[in-house]
Amino acid sequence: MEIKKTAIAGTLESSDIQVTVSKGNDGIKIDLTSDVKERFGKNIVKTIEEIVNKFGIENINIKAVDQGALDCVIKARTITAIQRSLGTSEEPDWEVL
Amino acid sequence: MNNLELRNLNLKDPDQFEQWSAFLKSLGIGNFSSVETDPLDGTIGLFENNQLIATGSYAGNILKYIAVCNKSSNNGALFNRVISELLNILAQKDIFHVLVFTKPKYCKSFEQVGFSLIVKSDDAAFLETGDQSITSYLADLPKFKDTEKIGAIVMNANPFTNGHRYLIEQAAKNSDHVYVFVVSTDKSLFTTKERTEMIKAGTKDLDNVVVVPGGDYLVSYATFPAYFLSYENDKIVYQTTIDALVFKQWIAKQLSISTRYLGTEPESRTTKIYNEVLEEILPPDVQVNVIPRLCDDNNGEIVSARTVRLAIANDEIAKIKALVPPTTYDFIIKNKQVLQDRIKKGMKISGN
Numbered sequence: 001m002e003i004k005k006t007a008i009a010g011t012l013e014s015s016d017i018q019v020t021v022s023k024g025n026d027g028i029k030i031d032l033t034s035d036v037k038e039r040f041g042k043n044i045v046k047t048i049e050e051i052v053n054k055f056g057i058e059n060i061n062i063k064a065v066d067q068g069a070l071d072c073v074i075k076a077r078t079i080t081a082i083q084r085s086l087g088t089s090e091e092p093d094w095e096v097l
Numbered sequence: 098m099n100n101l102e103l104r105n106l107n108l109k110d111p112d113q114f115e116q117w118s119a120f121l122k123s124l125g126i127g128n129f130s131s132v133e134t135d136p137l138d139g140t141i142g143l144f145e146n147n148q149l150i151a152t153g154s155y156a157g158n159i160l161k162y163i164a165v166c167n168k169s170s171n172n173g174a175l176f177n178r179v180i181s182e183l184l185n186i187l188a189q190k191d192i193f194h195v196l197v198f199t200k201p202k203y204c205k206s207f208e209q210v211g212f213s214l215i216v217k218s219d220d221a222a223f224l225e226t227g228d229q230s231i232t233s234y235l236a237d238l239p240k241f242k243d244t245e246k247i248g249a250i251v252m253n254a255n256p257f258t259n260g261h262r263y264l265i266e267q268a269a270k271n272s273d274h275v276y277v278f279v280v281s282t283d284k285s286l287f288t289t290k291e292r293t294e295m296i297k298a299g300t301k302d303l304d305n306v307v308v309v310p311g312g313d314y315l316v317s318y319a320t321f322p323a324y325f326l327s328y329e330n331d332k333i334v335y336q337t338t339i340d341a342l343v344f345k346q347w348i349a350k351q352l353s354i355s356t357r358y359l360g361t362e363p364e365s366r367t368t369k370i371y372n373e374v375l376e377e378i379l380p381p382d383v384q385v386n387v388i389p390r391l392c393d394d395n396n397g398e399i400v401s402a403r404t405v406r407l408a409i410a411n412d413e414i415a416k417i418k419a420l421v422p423p424t425t426y427d428f429i430i431k432n433k434q435v436l437q438d439r440i441k442k443g444m445k446i447s448g449n
Contacts, residue, residue, distance in 0.1 A: 008188040008193065014177075063211060
Protein backbone atom coordinates (compact mmCIF):
# COMPACT_ATOMS: atom_id res chain seq x y z
CA MET A 1 0.00 0.00 0.00
CA GLU A 2 1.23 3.50 -0.79
CA ILE A 3 0.53 6.89 0.76
CA LYS A 4 -0.07 9.46 -1.97
CA LYS A 5 -1.91 12.25 -0.26
CA THR A 6 -1.41 14.00 3.08
CA ALA A 7 -4.03 13.50 5.80
CA ILE A 8 -4.40 14.53 9.41
CA ALA A 9 -6.28 13.13 12.42
CA GLY A 10 -6.54 14.12 16.06
CA THR A 11 -6.13 17.39 17.92
CA LEU A 12 -3.57 19.19 20.06
CA GLU A 13 -5.73 19.03 23.15
CA SER A 14 -4.71 17.33 26.36
CA SER A 15 -4.67 13.48 26.22
CA ASP A 16 -4.86 13.51 22.42
CA ILE A 17 -2.31 13.11 19.64
CA GLN A 18 -2.31 14.82 16.25
CA VAL A 19 -1.07 12.52 13.50
CA THR A 20 -0.17 13.79 10.01
CA VAL A 21 0.71 11.18 7.40
CA SER A 22 2.28 12.04 4.06
CA LYS A 23 4.11 10.50 1.12
CA GLY A 24 7.48 9.03 1.99
CA ASN A 25 10.29 7.54 -0.04
CA ASP A 26 12.64 6.33 2.65
CA GLY A 27 10.86 3.73 4.79
CA ILE A 28 8.74 4.57 7.83
CA LYS A 29 9.83 7.97 9.15
CA ILE A 30 8.24 9.17 12.38
CA ASP A 31 8.84 12.64 13.77
CA LEU A 32 7.49 12.80 17.32
CA THR A 33 6.90 15.90 19.44
CA SER A 34 5.97 15.06 23.04
CA ASP A 35 6.54 16.38 26.54
CA VAL A 36 7.00 12.79 27.65
CA LYS A 37 9.28 11.84 24.77
CA GLU A 38 12.13 10.91 27.05
CA ARG A 39 10.10 8.36 29.00
CA PHE A 40 7.53 7.16 26.49
CA GLY A 41 8.86 8.23 23.10
CA LYS A 42 10.00 4.73 22.11
CA ASN A 43 6.63 3.22 23.06
CA ILE A 44 4.66 5.83 21.14
CA VAL A 45 6.79 5.32 18.02
CA LYS A 46 6.43 1.53 18.35
CA THR A 47 2.64 1.78 18.63
CA ILE A 48 2.48 3.92 15.47
CA GLU A 49 4.87 1.62 13.60
CA GLU A 50 2.76 -1.44 14.41
CA ILE A 51 -0.30 0.17 12.84
CA VAL A 52 1.65 1.21 9.74
CA ASN A 53 2.97 -2.33 9.35
CA LYS A 54 -0.52 -3.82 9.66
CA PHE A 55 -1.58 -1.67 6.71
CA GLY A 56 1.43 -3.02 4.78
CA ILE A 57 2.75 0.48 4.09
CA GLU A 58 6.48 0.56 3.41
CA ASN A 59 7.15 4.25 2.77
CA ILE A 60 5.49 6.96 4.83
CA ASN A 61 6.32 10.17 6.67
CA ILE A 62 4.47 10.62 9.95
CA LYS A 63 4.43 13.71 12.10
CA ALA A 64 3.00 13.01 15.55
CA VAL A 65 2.36 15.77 18.08
CA ASP A 66 1.50 14.09 21.37
CA GLN A 67 -0.25 15.70 24.31
CA GLY A 68 -0.14 12.69 26.60
CA ALA A 69 -2.35 10.30 24.62
CA LEU A 70 -3.07 6.75 25.80
CA ASP A 71 -2.09 3.82 23.60
CA CYS A 72 -5.61 3.26 22.31
CA VAL A 73 -5.87 6.93 21.28
CA ILE A 74 -2.52 6.76 19.47
CA LYS A 75 -3.73 3.70 17.56
CA ALA A 76 -7.10 5.23 16.69
CA ARG A 77 -5.61 8.51 15.45
CA THR A 78 -2.97 6.72 13.37
CA ILE A 79 -5.56 4.42 11.76
CA THR A 80 -7.84 7.36 10.97
CA ALA A 81 -5.04 9.44 9.45
CA ILE A 82 -3.91 6.53 7.24
CA GLN A 83 -7.46 5.71 6.17
CA ARG A 84 -8.16 9.34 5.31
CA SER A 85 -5.02 9.37 3.24
CA LEU A 86 -5.95 6.16 1.43
CA GLY A 87 -9.55 7.33 1.00
CA THR A 88 -10.91 4.28 2.84
CA SER A 89 -12.45 5.99 5.89
CA GLU A 90 -15.89 4.65 4.93
CA GLU A 91 -14.73 1.03 4.96
CA PRO A 92 -12.74 0.42 8.13
CA ASP A 93 -10.05 -2.22 7.86
CA TRP A 94 -11.20 -4.42 10.74
CA GLU A 95 -8.16 -6.62 10.63
CA VAL A 96 -5.94 -3.66 11.42
CA LEU A 97 -8.03 -2.86 14.47
CA MET B 98 -13.12 24.10 29.42
CA ASN B 99 -16.57 22.55 29.19
CA ASN B 100 -18.59 25.65 28.51
CA LEU B 101 -16.26 26.81 25.75
CA GLU B 102 -17.87 27.70 22.49
CA LEU B 103 -16.02 27.80 19.18
CA ARG B 104 -17.27 30.31 16.62
CA ASN B 105 -16.22 31.53 13.23
CA LEU B 106 -15.78 35.28 13.37
CA ASN B 107 -16.82 37.54 10.54
CA LEU B 108 -14.53 40.57 10.71
CA LYS B 109 -16.62 42.39 8.11
CA ASP B 110 -19.33 42.60 10.77
CA PRO B 111 -18.62 45.80 12.77
CA ASP B 112 -19.72 44.35 16.13
CA GLN B 113 -17.63 41.21 15.75
CA PHE B 114 -14.67 43.23 14.50
CA GLU B 115 -14.99 45.53 17.51
CA GLN B 116 -15.02 42.63 19.99
CA TRP B 117 -12.10 40.92 18.22
CA SER B 118 -9.92 44.02 17.95
CA ALA B 119 -10.67 45.12 21.53
CA PHE B 120 -9.58 41.68 22.75
CA LEU B 121 -6.33 41.83 20.76
CA LYS B 122 -5.66 45.40 21.92
CA SER B 123 -5.95 44.25 25.54
CA LEU B 124 -3.11 41.83 24.73
CA GLY B 125 -0.89 44.39 23.06
CA ILE B 126 -1.71 43.78 19.39
CA GLY B 127 -2.89 47.05 17.94
CA ASN B 128 -2.36 46.98 14.20
CA PHE B 129 -5.62 46.39 12.31
CA SER B 130 -4.79 48.23 9.10
CA SER B 131 -6.49 46.81 6.04
CA VAL B 132 -3.11 45.70 4.66
CA GLU B 133 -3.00 43.27 7.56
CA THR B 134 -6.65 42.29 7.94
CA ASP B 135 -7.86 42.17 4.31
CA PRO B 136 -5.77 39.10 3.38
CA LEU B 137 -7.25 37.03 6.25
CA ASP B 138 -9.22 34.07 4.88
CA GLY B 139 -10.81 33.15 8.18
CA THR B 140 -10.87 33.85 11.90
CA ILE B 141 -12.04 31.71 14.79
CA GLY B 142 -12.83 32.64 18.38
CA LEU B 143 -13.25 30.68 21.58
CA PHE B 144 -15.91 32.11 23.85
CA GLU B 145 -16.62 31.56 27.53
CA ASN B 146 -19.92 33.02 28.72
CA ASN B 147 -20.06 35.07 25.52
CA GLN B 148 -16.65 36.53 26.28
CA LEU B 149 -13.93 36.12 23.66
CA ILE B 150 -10.97 34.46 25.38
CA ALA B 151 -8.87 33.14 22.48
CA THR B 152 -8.61 33.75 18.76
CA GLY B 153 -6.63 32.87 15.66
CA SER B 154 -6.74 33.64 11.92
CA TYR B 155 -5.24 32.34 8.73
CA ALA B 156 -4.28 33.79 5.36
CA GLY B 157 -3.36 31.15 2.82
CA ASN B 158 -1.09 28.80 4.77
CA ILE B 159 0.04 31.43 7.29
CA LEU B 160 -1.42 31.63 10.81
CA LYS B 161 -1.99 35.18 12.06
CA TYR B 162 -3.42 37.11 15.02
CA ILE B 163 -3.08 34.19 17.43
CA ALA B 164 -3.96 35.45 20.90
CA VAL B 165 -5.05 33.88 24.17
CA CYS B 166 -6.41 35.63 27.24
CA ASN B 167 -3.54 35.89 29.71
CA LYS B 168 -5.84 35.99 32.74
CA SER B 169 -7.07 32.49 32.09
CA SER B 170 -5.51 29.77 34.25
CA ASN B 171 -5.51 27.34 31.33
CA ASN B 172 -4.13 29.56 28.60
CA GLY B 173 -1.80 26.77 27.44
CA ALA B 174 -4.80 24.58 26.71
CA LEU B 175 -6.58 27.45 24.97
CA PHE B 176 -3.57 28.09 22.75
CA ASN B 177 -3.41 24.40 21.77
CA ARG B 178 -7.12 24.38 21.02
CA VAL B 179 -6.88 27.43 18.73
CA ILE B 180 -3.90 26.04 16.80
CA SER B 181 -5.55 22.64 16.57
CA GLU B 182 -8.79 24.08 15.19
CA LEU B 183 -6.92 26.22 12.66
CA LEU B 184 -4.81 23.27 11.45
CA ASN B 185 -7.96 21.18 11.01
CA ILE B 186 -9.70 23.94 9.05
CA LEU B 187 -6.66 24.24 6.78
CA ALA B 188 -6.44 20.44 6.38
CA GLN B 189 -9.99 20.48 5.02
CA LYS B 190 -8.75 22.91 2.38
CA ASP B 191 -5.89 20.50 1.59
CA ILE B 192 -3.37 22.87 3.16
CA PHE B 193 -0.93 20.81 5.21
CA HIS B 194 2.17 22.99 5.26
CA VAL B 195 1.55 25.81 7.70
CA LEU B 196 3.74 28.78 8.60
CA VAL B 197 3.78 31.34 11.37
CA PHE B 198 5.69 34.57 11.97
CA THR B 199 5.72 35.59 15.59
CA LYS B 200 7.68 37.23 18.37
CA PRO B 201 10.76 35.20 19.36
CA LYS B 202 9.40 34.71 22.88
CA TYR B 203 6.47 32.65 21.55
CA CYS B 204 8.70 30.11 19.76
CA LYS B 205 8.41 27.61 22.61
CA SER B 206 4.61 27.60 22.57
CA PHE B 207 4.59 26.82 18.85
CA GLU B 208 7.35 24.24 19.15
CA GLN B 209 5.29 22.40 21.78
CA VAL B 210 2.53 21.89 19.24
CA GLY B 211 4.90 20.52 16.60
CA PHE B 212 6.21 23.63 14.83
CA SER B 213 9.91 23.78 13.92
CA LEU B 214 11.88 26.98 14.04
CA ILE B 215 13.38 27.98 10.69
CA VAL B 216 15.06 31.26 11.64
CA LYS B 217 14.91 33.86 14.36
CA SER B 218 15.96 37.51 14.38
CA ASP B 219 15.88 39.89 17.34
CA ASP B 220 12.33 40.90 16.46
CA ALA B 221 10.69 37.99 14.70
CA ALA B 222 10.73 34.22 14.39
CA PHE B 223 9.63 32.11 11.43
CA LEU B 224 8.30 28.60 12.11
CA GLU B 225 6.63 25.86 10.09
CA THR B 226 4.74 22.61 10.58
CA GLY B 227 3.09 19.88 8.53
CA ASP B 228 3.95 17.59 5.67
CA GLN B 229 6.84 19.66 4.25
CA SER B 230 9.85 21.35 5.74
CA ILE B 231 12.72 23.47 4.56
CA THR B 232 14.82 20.28 4.76
CA SER B 233 12.50 18.39 2.40
CA TYR B 234 12.30 21.44 0.09
CA LEU B 235 16.09 21.64 -0.18
CA ALA B 236 16.43 17.86 -0.59
CA ASP B 237 14.31 18.06 -3.74
CA LEU B 238 16.54 20.66 -5.45
CA PRO B 239 19.41 19.71 -7.78
CA LYS B 240 22.84 19.69 -6.07
CA PHE B 241 26.33 20.50 -7.30
CA LYS B 242 29.80 19.75 -5.93
CA ASP B 243 30.75 22.17 -3.17
CA THR B 244 34.18 22.60 -4.77
CA GLU B 245 32.46 24.38 -7.66
CA LYS B 246 31.60 28.05 -7.79
CA ILE B 247 27.87 28.30 -7.22
CA GLY B 248 25.87 31.50 -7.58
CA ALA B 249 22.24 32.35 -6.91
CA ILE B 250 19.69 34.93 -7.97
CA VAL B 251 16.19 35.45 -6.60
CA MET B 252 13.68 36.98 -8.98
CA ASN B 253 10.00 37.58 -9.44
CA ALA B 254 10.40 38.23 -13.20
CA ASN B 255 7.00 39.85 -13.63
CA PRO B 256 7.64 39.47 -16.59
CA PHE B 257 11.11 38.20 -17.55
CA THR B 258 12.97 41.08 -19.27
CA ASN B 259 16.34 41.64 -20.93
CA GLY B 260 17.38 43.08 -17.57
CA HIS B 261 16.77 39.75 -15.83
CA ARG B 262 18.49 37.96 -18.70
CA TYR B 263 21.52 40.27 -18.36
CA LEU B 264 21.79 39.66 -14.60
CA ILE B 265 21.64 35.88 -15.12
CA GLU B 266 24.25 36.08 -17.91
CA GLN B 267 26.66 37.98 -15.67
CA ALA B 268 26.21 35.42 -12.89
CA ALA B 269 26.57 32.52 -15.34
CA LYS B 270 29.86 33.94 -16.64
CA ASN B 271 31.29 34.11 -13.12
CA SER B 272 30.02 30.75 -11.84
CA ASP B 273 30.11 27.04 -12.54
CA HIS B 274 26.40 26.86 -11.75
CA VAL B 275 23.66 29.41 -11.09
CA TYR B 276 20.41 28.77 -9.23
CA VAL B 277 17.59 31.08 -10.23
CA PHE B 278 14.94 31.03 -7.47
CA VAL B 279 11.50 32.11 -8.63
CA VAL B 280 9.33 33.92 -6.06
CA SER B 281 6.33 31.63 -5.54
CA THR B 282 3.82 34.14 -4.17
CA ASP B 283 0.95 34.54 -6.59
CA LYS B 284 0.34 38.26 -6.15
CA SER B 285 1.77 39.39 -9.48
CA LEU B 286 0.31 40.13 -12.92
CA PHE B 287 2.04 37.02 -14.28
CA THR B 288 1.34 33.81 -12.34
CA THR B 289 4.16 31.81 -10.76
CA LYS B 290 3.79 29.17 -13.48
CA GLU B 291 3.98 31.78 -16.23
CA ARG B 292 6.98 33.53 -14.68
CA THR B 293 8.81 30.23 -14.23
CA GLU B 294 8.15 29.21 -17.83
CA MET B 295 9.30 32.58 -19.16
CA ILE B 296 12.58 32.37 -17.22
CA LYS B 297 13.17 28.79 -18.38
CA ALA B 298 12.43 29.66 -22.00
CA GLY B 299 14.61 32.77 -21.85
CA THR B 300 17.64 30.98 -20.37
CA LYS B 301 17.45 27.70 -22.29
CA ASP B 302 20.78 28.39 -24.02
CA LEU B 303 22.64 28.93 -20.73
CA ASP B 304 23.75 25.42 -19.78
CA ASN B 305 24.86 26.21 -16.25
CA VAL B 306 21.61 27.88 -15.15
CA VAL B 307 18.95 25.97 -13.23
CA VAL B 308 15.54 27.52 -12.53
CA VAL B 309 13.92 26.36 -9.27
CA PRO B 310 10.84 27.28 -7.21
CA GLY B 311 11.33 29.50 -4.17
CA GLY B 312 8.66 27.58 -2.30
CA ASP B 313 7.53 29.14 0.96
CA TYR B 314 11.07 30.16 1.79
CA LEU B 315 11.56 33.41 -0.08
CA VAL B 316 9.76 35.53 2.46
CA SER B 317 7.54 37.86 0.53
CA TYR B 318 6.54 41.37 1.53
CA ALA B 319 3.06 40.48 0.33
CA THR B 320 2.56 37.73 2.89
CA PHE B 321 4.76 38.82 5.79
CA PRO B 322 2.57 40.06 8.63
CA ALA B 323 3.41 43.21 10.57
CA TYR B 324 0.64 43.19 13.15
CA PHE B 325 2.88 41.82 15.90
CA LEU B 326 5.67 44.33 15.32
CA SER B 327 5.90 47.55 17.24
CA TYR B 328 6.71 49.82 14.33
CA GLU B 329 4.91 49.15 11.11
CA ASN B 330 7.28 51.42 9.19
CA ASP B 331 10.07 48.97 9.79
CA LYS B 332 8.07 46.06 8.40
CA ILE B 333 10.27 45.91 5.34
CA VAL B 334 13.43 45.65 7.43
CA TYR B 335 11.98 42.88 9.62
CA GLN B 336 10.70 40.96 6.60
CA THR B 337 13.92 41.21 4.60
CA THR B 338 15.97 40.27 7.66
CA ILE B 339 14.01 37.03 8.04
CA ASP B 340 14.30 36.39 4.31
CA ALA B 341 18.07 37.01 4.34
CA LEU B 342 18.53 34.70 7.33
CA VAL B 343 16.62 31.87 5.63
CA PHE B 344 18.81 32.29 2.57
CA LYS B 345 22.03 32.38 4.55
CA GLN B 346 21.36 29.70 7.18
CA TRP B 347 19.50 27.19 5.00
CA ILE B 348 19.47 27.72 1.26
CA ALA B 349 23.06 28.90 0.70
CA LYS B 350 24.44 26.52 3.30
CA GLN B 351 22.75 23.38 1.97
CA LEU B 352 23.34 24.19 -1.70
CA SER B 353 26.92 25.48 -1.20
CA ILE B 354 26.03 28.85 -2.73
CA SER B 355 28.97 31.22 -2.40
CA THR B 356 27.63 34.30 -4.20
CA ARG B 357 24.26 36.00 -4.34
CA TYR B 358 23.78 38.28 -7.34
CA LEU B 359 21.61 41.40 -7.13
CA GLY B 360 20.71 44.17 -9.53
CA THR B 361 21.31 47.78 -8.44
CA GLU B 362 18.10 49.46 -7.47
CA PRO B 363 17.94 53.17 -8.22
CA GLU B 364 14.14 53.38 -8.41
CA SER B 365 12.36 51.18 -5.87
CA ARG B 366 12.73 52.01 -2.19
CA THR B 367 11.59 48.55 -1.11
CA THR B 368 14.14 46.74 -3.24
CA LYS B 369 16.84 49.19 -2.20
CA ILE B 370 16.28 48.37 1.49
CA TYR B 371 16.15 44.67 0.62
CA ASN B 372 19.54 44.88 -1.07
CA GLU B 373 21.01 46.78 1.88
CA VAL B 374 19.80 44.16 4.36
CA LEU B 375 21.22 41.34 2.22
CA GLU B 376 24.60 43.08 2.01
CA GLU B 377 24.60 43.41 5.78
CA ILE B 378 23.54 39.86 6.66
CA LEU B 379 24.90 37.50 3.99
CA PRO B 380 28.70 38.14 4.14
CA PRO B 381 31.12 36.63 4.92
CA ASP B 382 29.38 33.25 4.35
CA VAL B 383 27.84 34.41 1.10
CA GLN B 384 29.37 37.15 -1.06
CA VAL B 385 26.98 39.73 -2.44
CA ASN B 386 27.69 40.81 -5.99
CA VAL B 387 25.70 43.84 -7.13
CA ILE B 388 25.46 44.11 -10.92
CA PRO B 389 24.59 47.49 -12.48
CA ARG B 390 21.22 47.38 -14.20
CA LEU B 391 20.96 46.97 -17.94
CA CYS B 392 19.91 50.15 -19.75
CA ASP B 393 17.77 50.52 -22.84
CA ASP B 394 19.98 51.39 -25.86
CA ASN B 395 17.35 53.78 -27.19
CA ASN B 396 16.77 56.11 -24.27
CA GLY B 397 19.29 55.10 -21.62
CA GLU B 398 16.58 54.22 -19.10
CA ILE B 399 17.02 51.07 -17.04
CA VAL B 400 15.12 48.07 -18.31
CA SER B 401 12.39 47.33 -15.79
CA ALA B 402 9.52 44.86 -15.66
CA ARG B 403 7.33 47.68 -14.40
CA THR B 404 7.75 49.55 -17.71
CA VAL B 405 6.67 46.39 -19.53
CA ARG B 406 3.59 45.99 -17.34
CA LEU B 407 2.61 49.61 -17.89
CA ALA B 408 2.98 49.15 -21.65
CA ILE B 409 0.68 46.12 -21.48
CA ALA B 410 -1.86 48.11 -19.49
CA ASN B 411 -1.73 51.02 -21.96
CA ASP B 412 -1.84 48.67 -24.94
CA GLU B 413 1.52 49.92 -26.24
CA ILE B 414 2.86 46.48 -27.10
CA ALA B 415 5.33 47.84 -29.68
CA LYS B 416 7.30 49.46 -26.84
CA ILE B 417 7.89 46.07 -25.26
CA LYS B 418 9.86 44.41 -28.04
CA ALA B 419 13.16 46.14 -27.23
CA LEU B 420 12.87 45.35 -23.51
CA VAL B 421 12.25 41.61 -23.37
CA PRO B 422 13.68 38.40 -24.91
CA PRO B 423 11.74 37.01 -27.91
CA THR B 424 10.36 34.20 -25.73
CA THR B 425 8.74 36.70 -23.33
CA TYR B 426 7.54 38.86 -26.24
CA ASP B 427 5.80 35.87 -27.85
CA PHE B 428 4.17 35.00 -24.55
CA ILE B 429 2.84 38.54 -24.06
CA ILE B 430 1.52 38.74 -27.64
CA LYS B 431 -0.27 35.42 -27.23
CA ASN B 432 -1.76 36.32 -23.84
CA LYS B 433 -2.30 40.06 -24.26
CA GLN B 434 -6.06 39.87 -23.73
CA VAL B 435 -5.79 37.68 -20.60
CA LEU B 436 -3.17 40.01 -19.10
CA GLN B 437 -5.16 43.15 -19.85
CA ASP B 438 -8.26 41.53 -18.34
CA ARG B 439 -6.32 40.79 -15.15
CA ILE B 440 -5.28 44.45 -14.94
CA LYS B 441 -8.87 45.55 -15.53
CA LYS B 442 -10.00 43.24 -12.73
CA GLY B 443 -7.74 45.16 -10.35
CA MET B 444 -4.35 43.45 -10.44
CA LYS B 445 -1.84 46.04 -9.27
CA ILE B 446 0.97 46.62 -11.76
CA SER B 447 2.86 49.60 -10.39
CA GLY B 448 4.72 47.90 -7.51
CA ASN B 449 7.76 45.71 -7.78
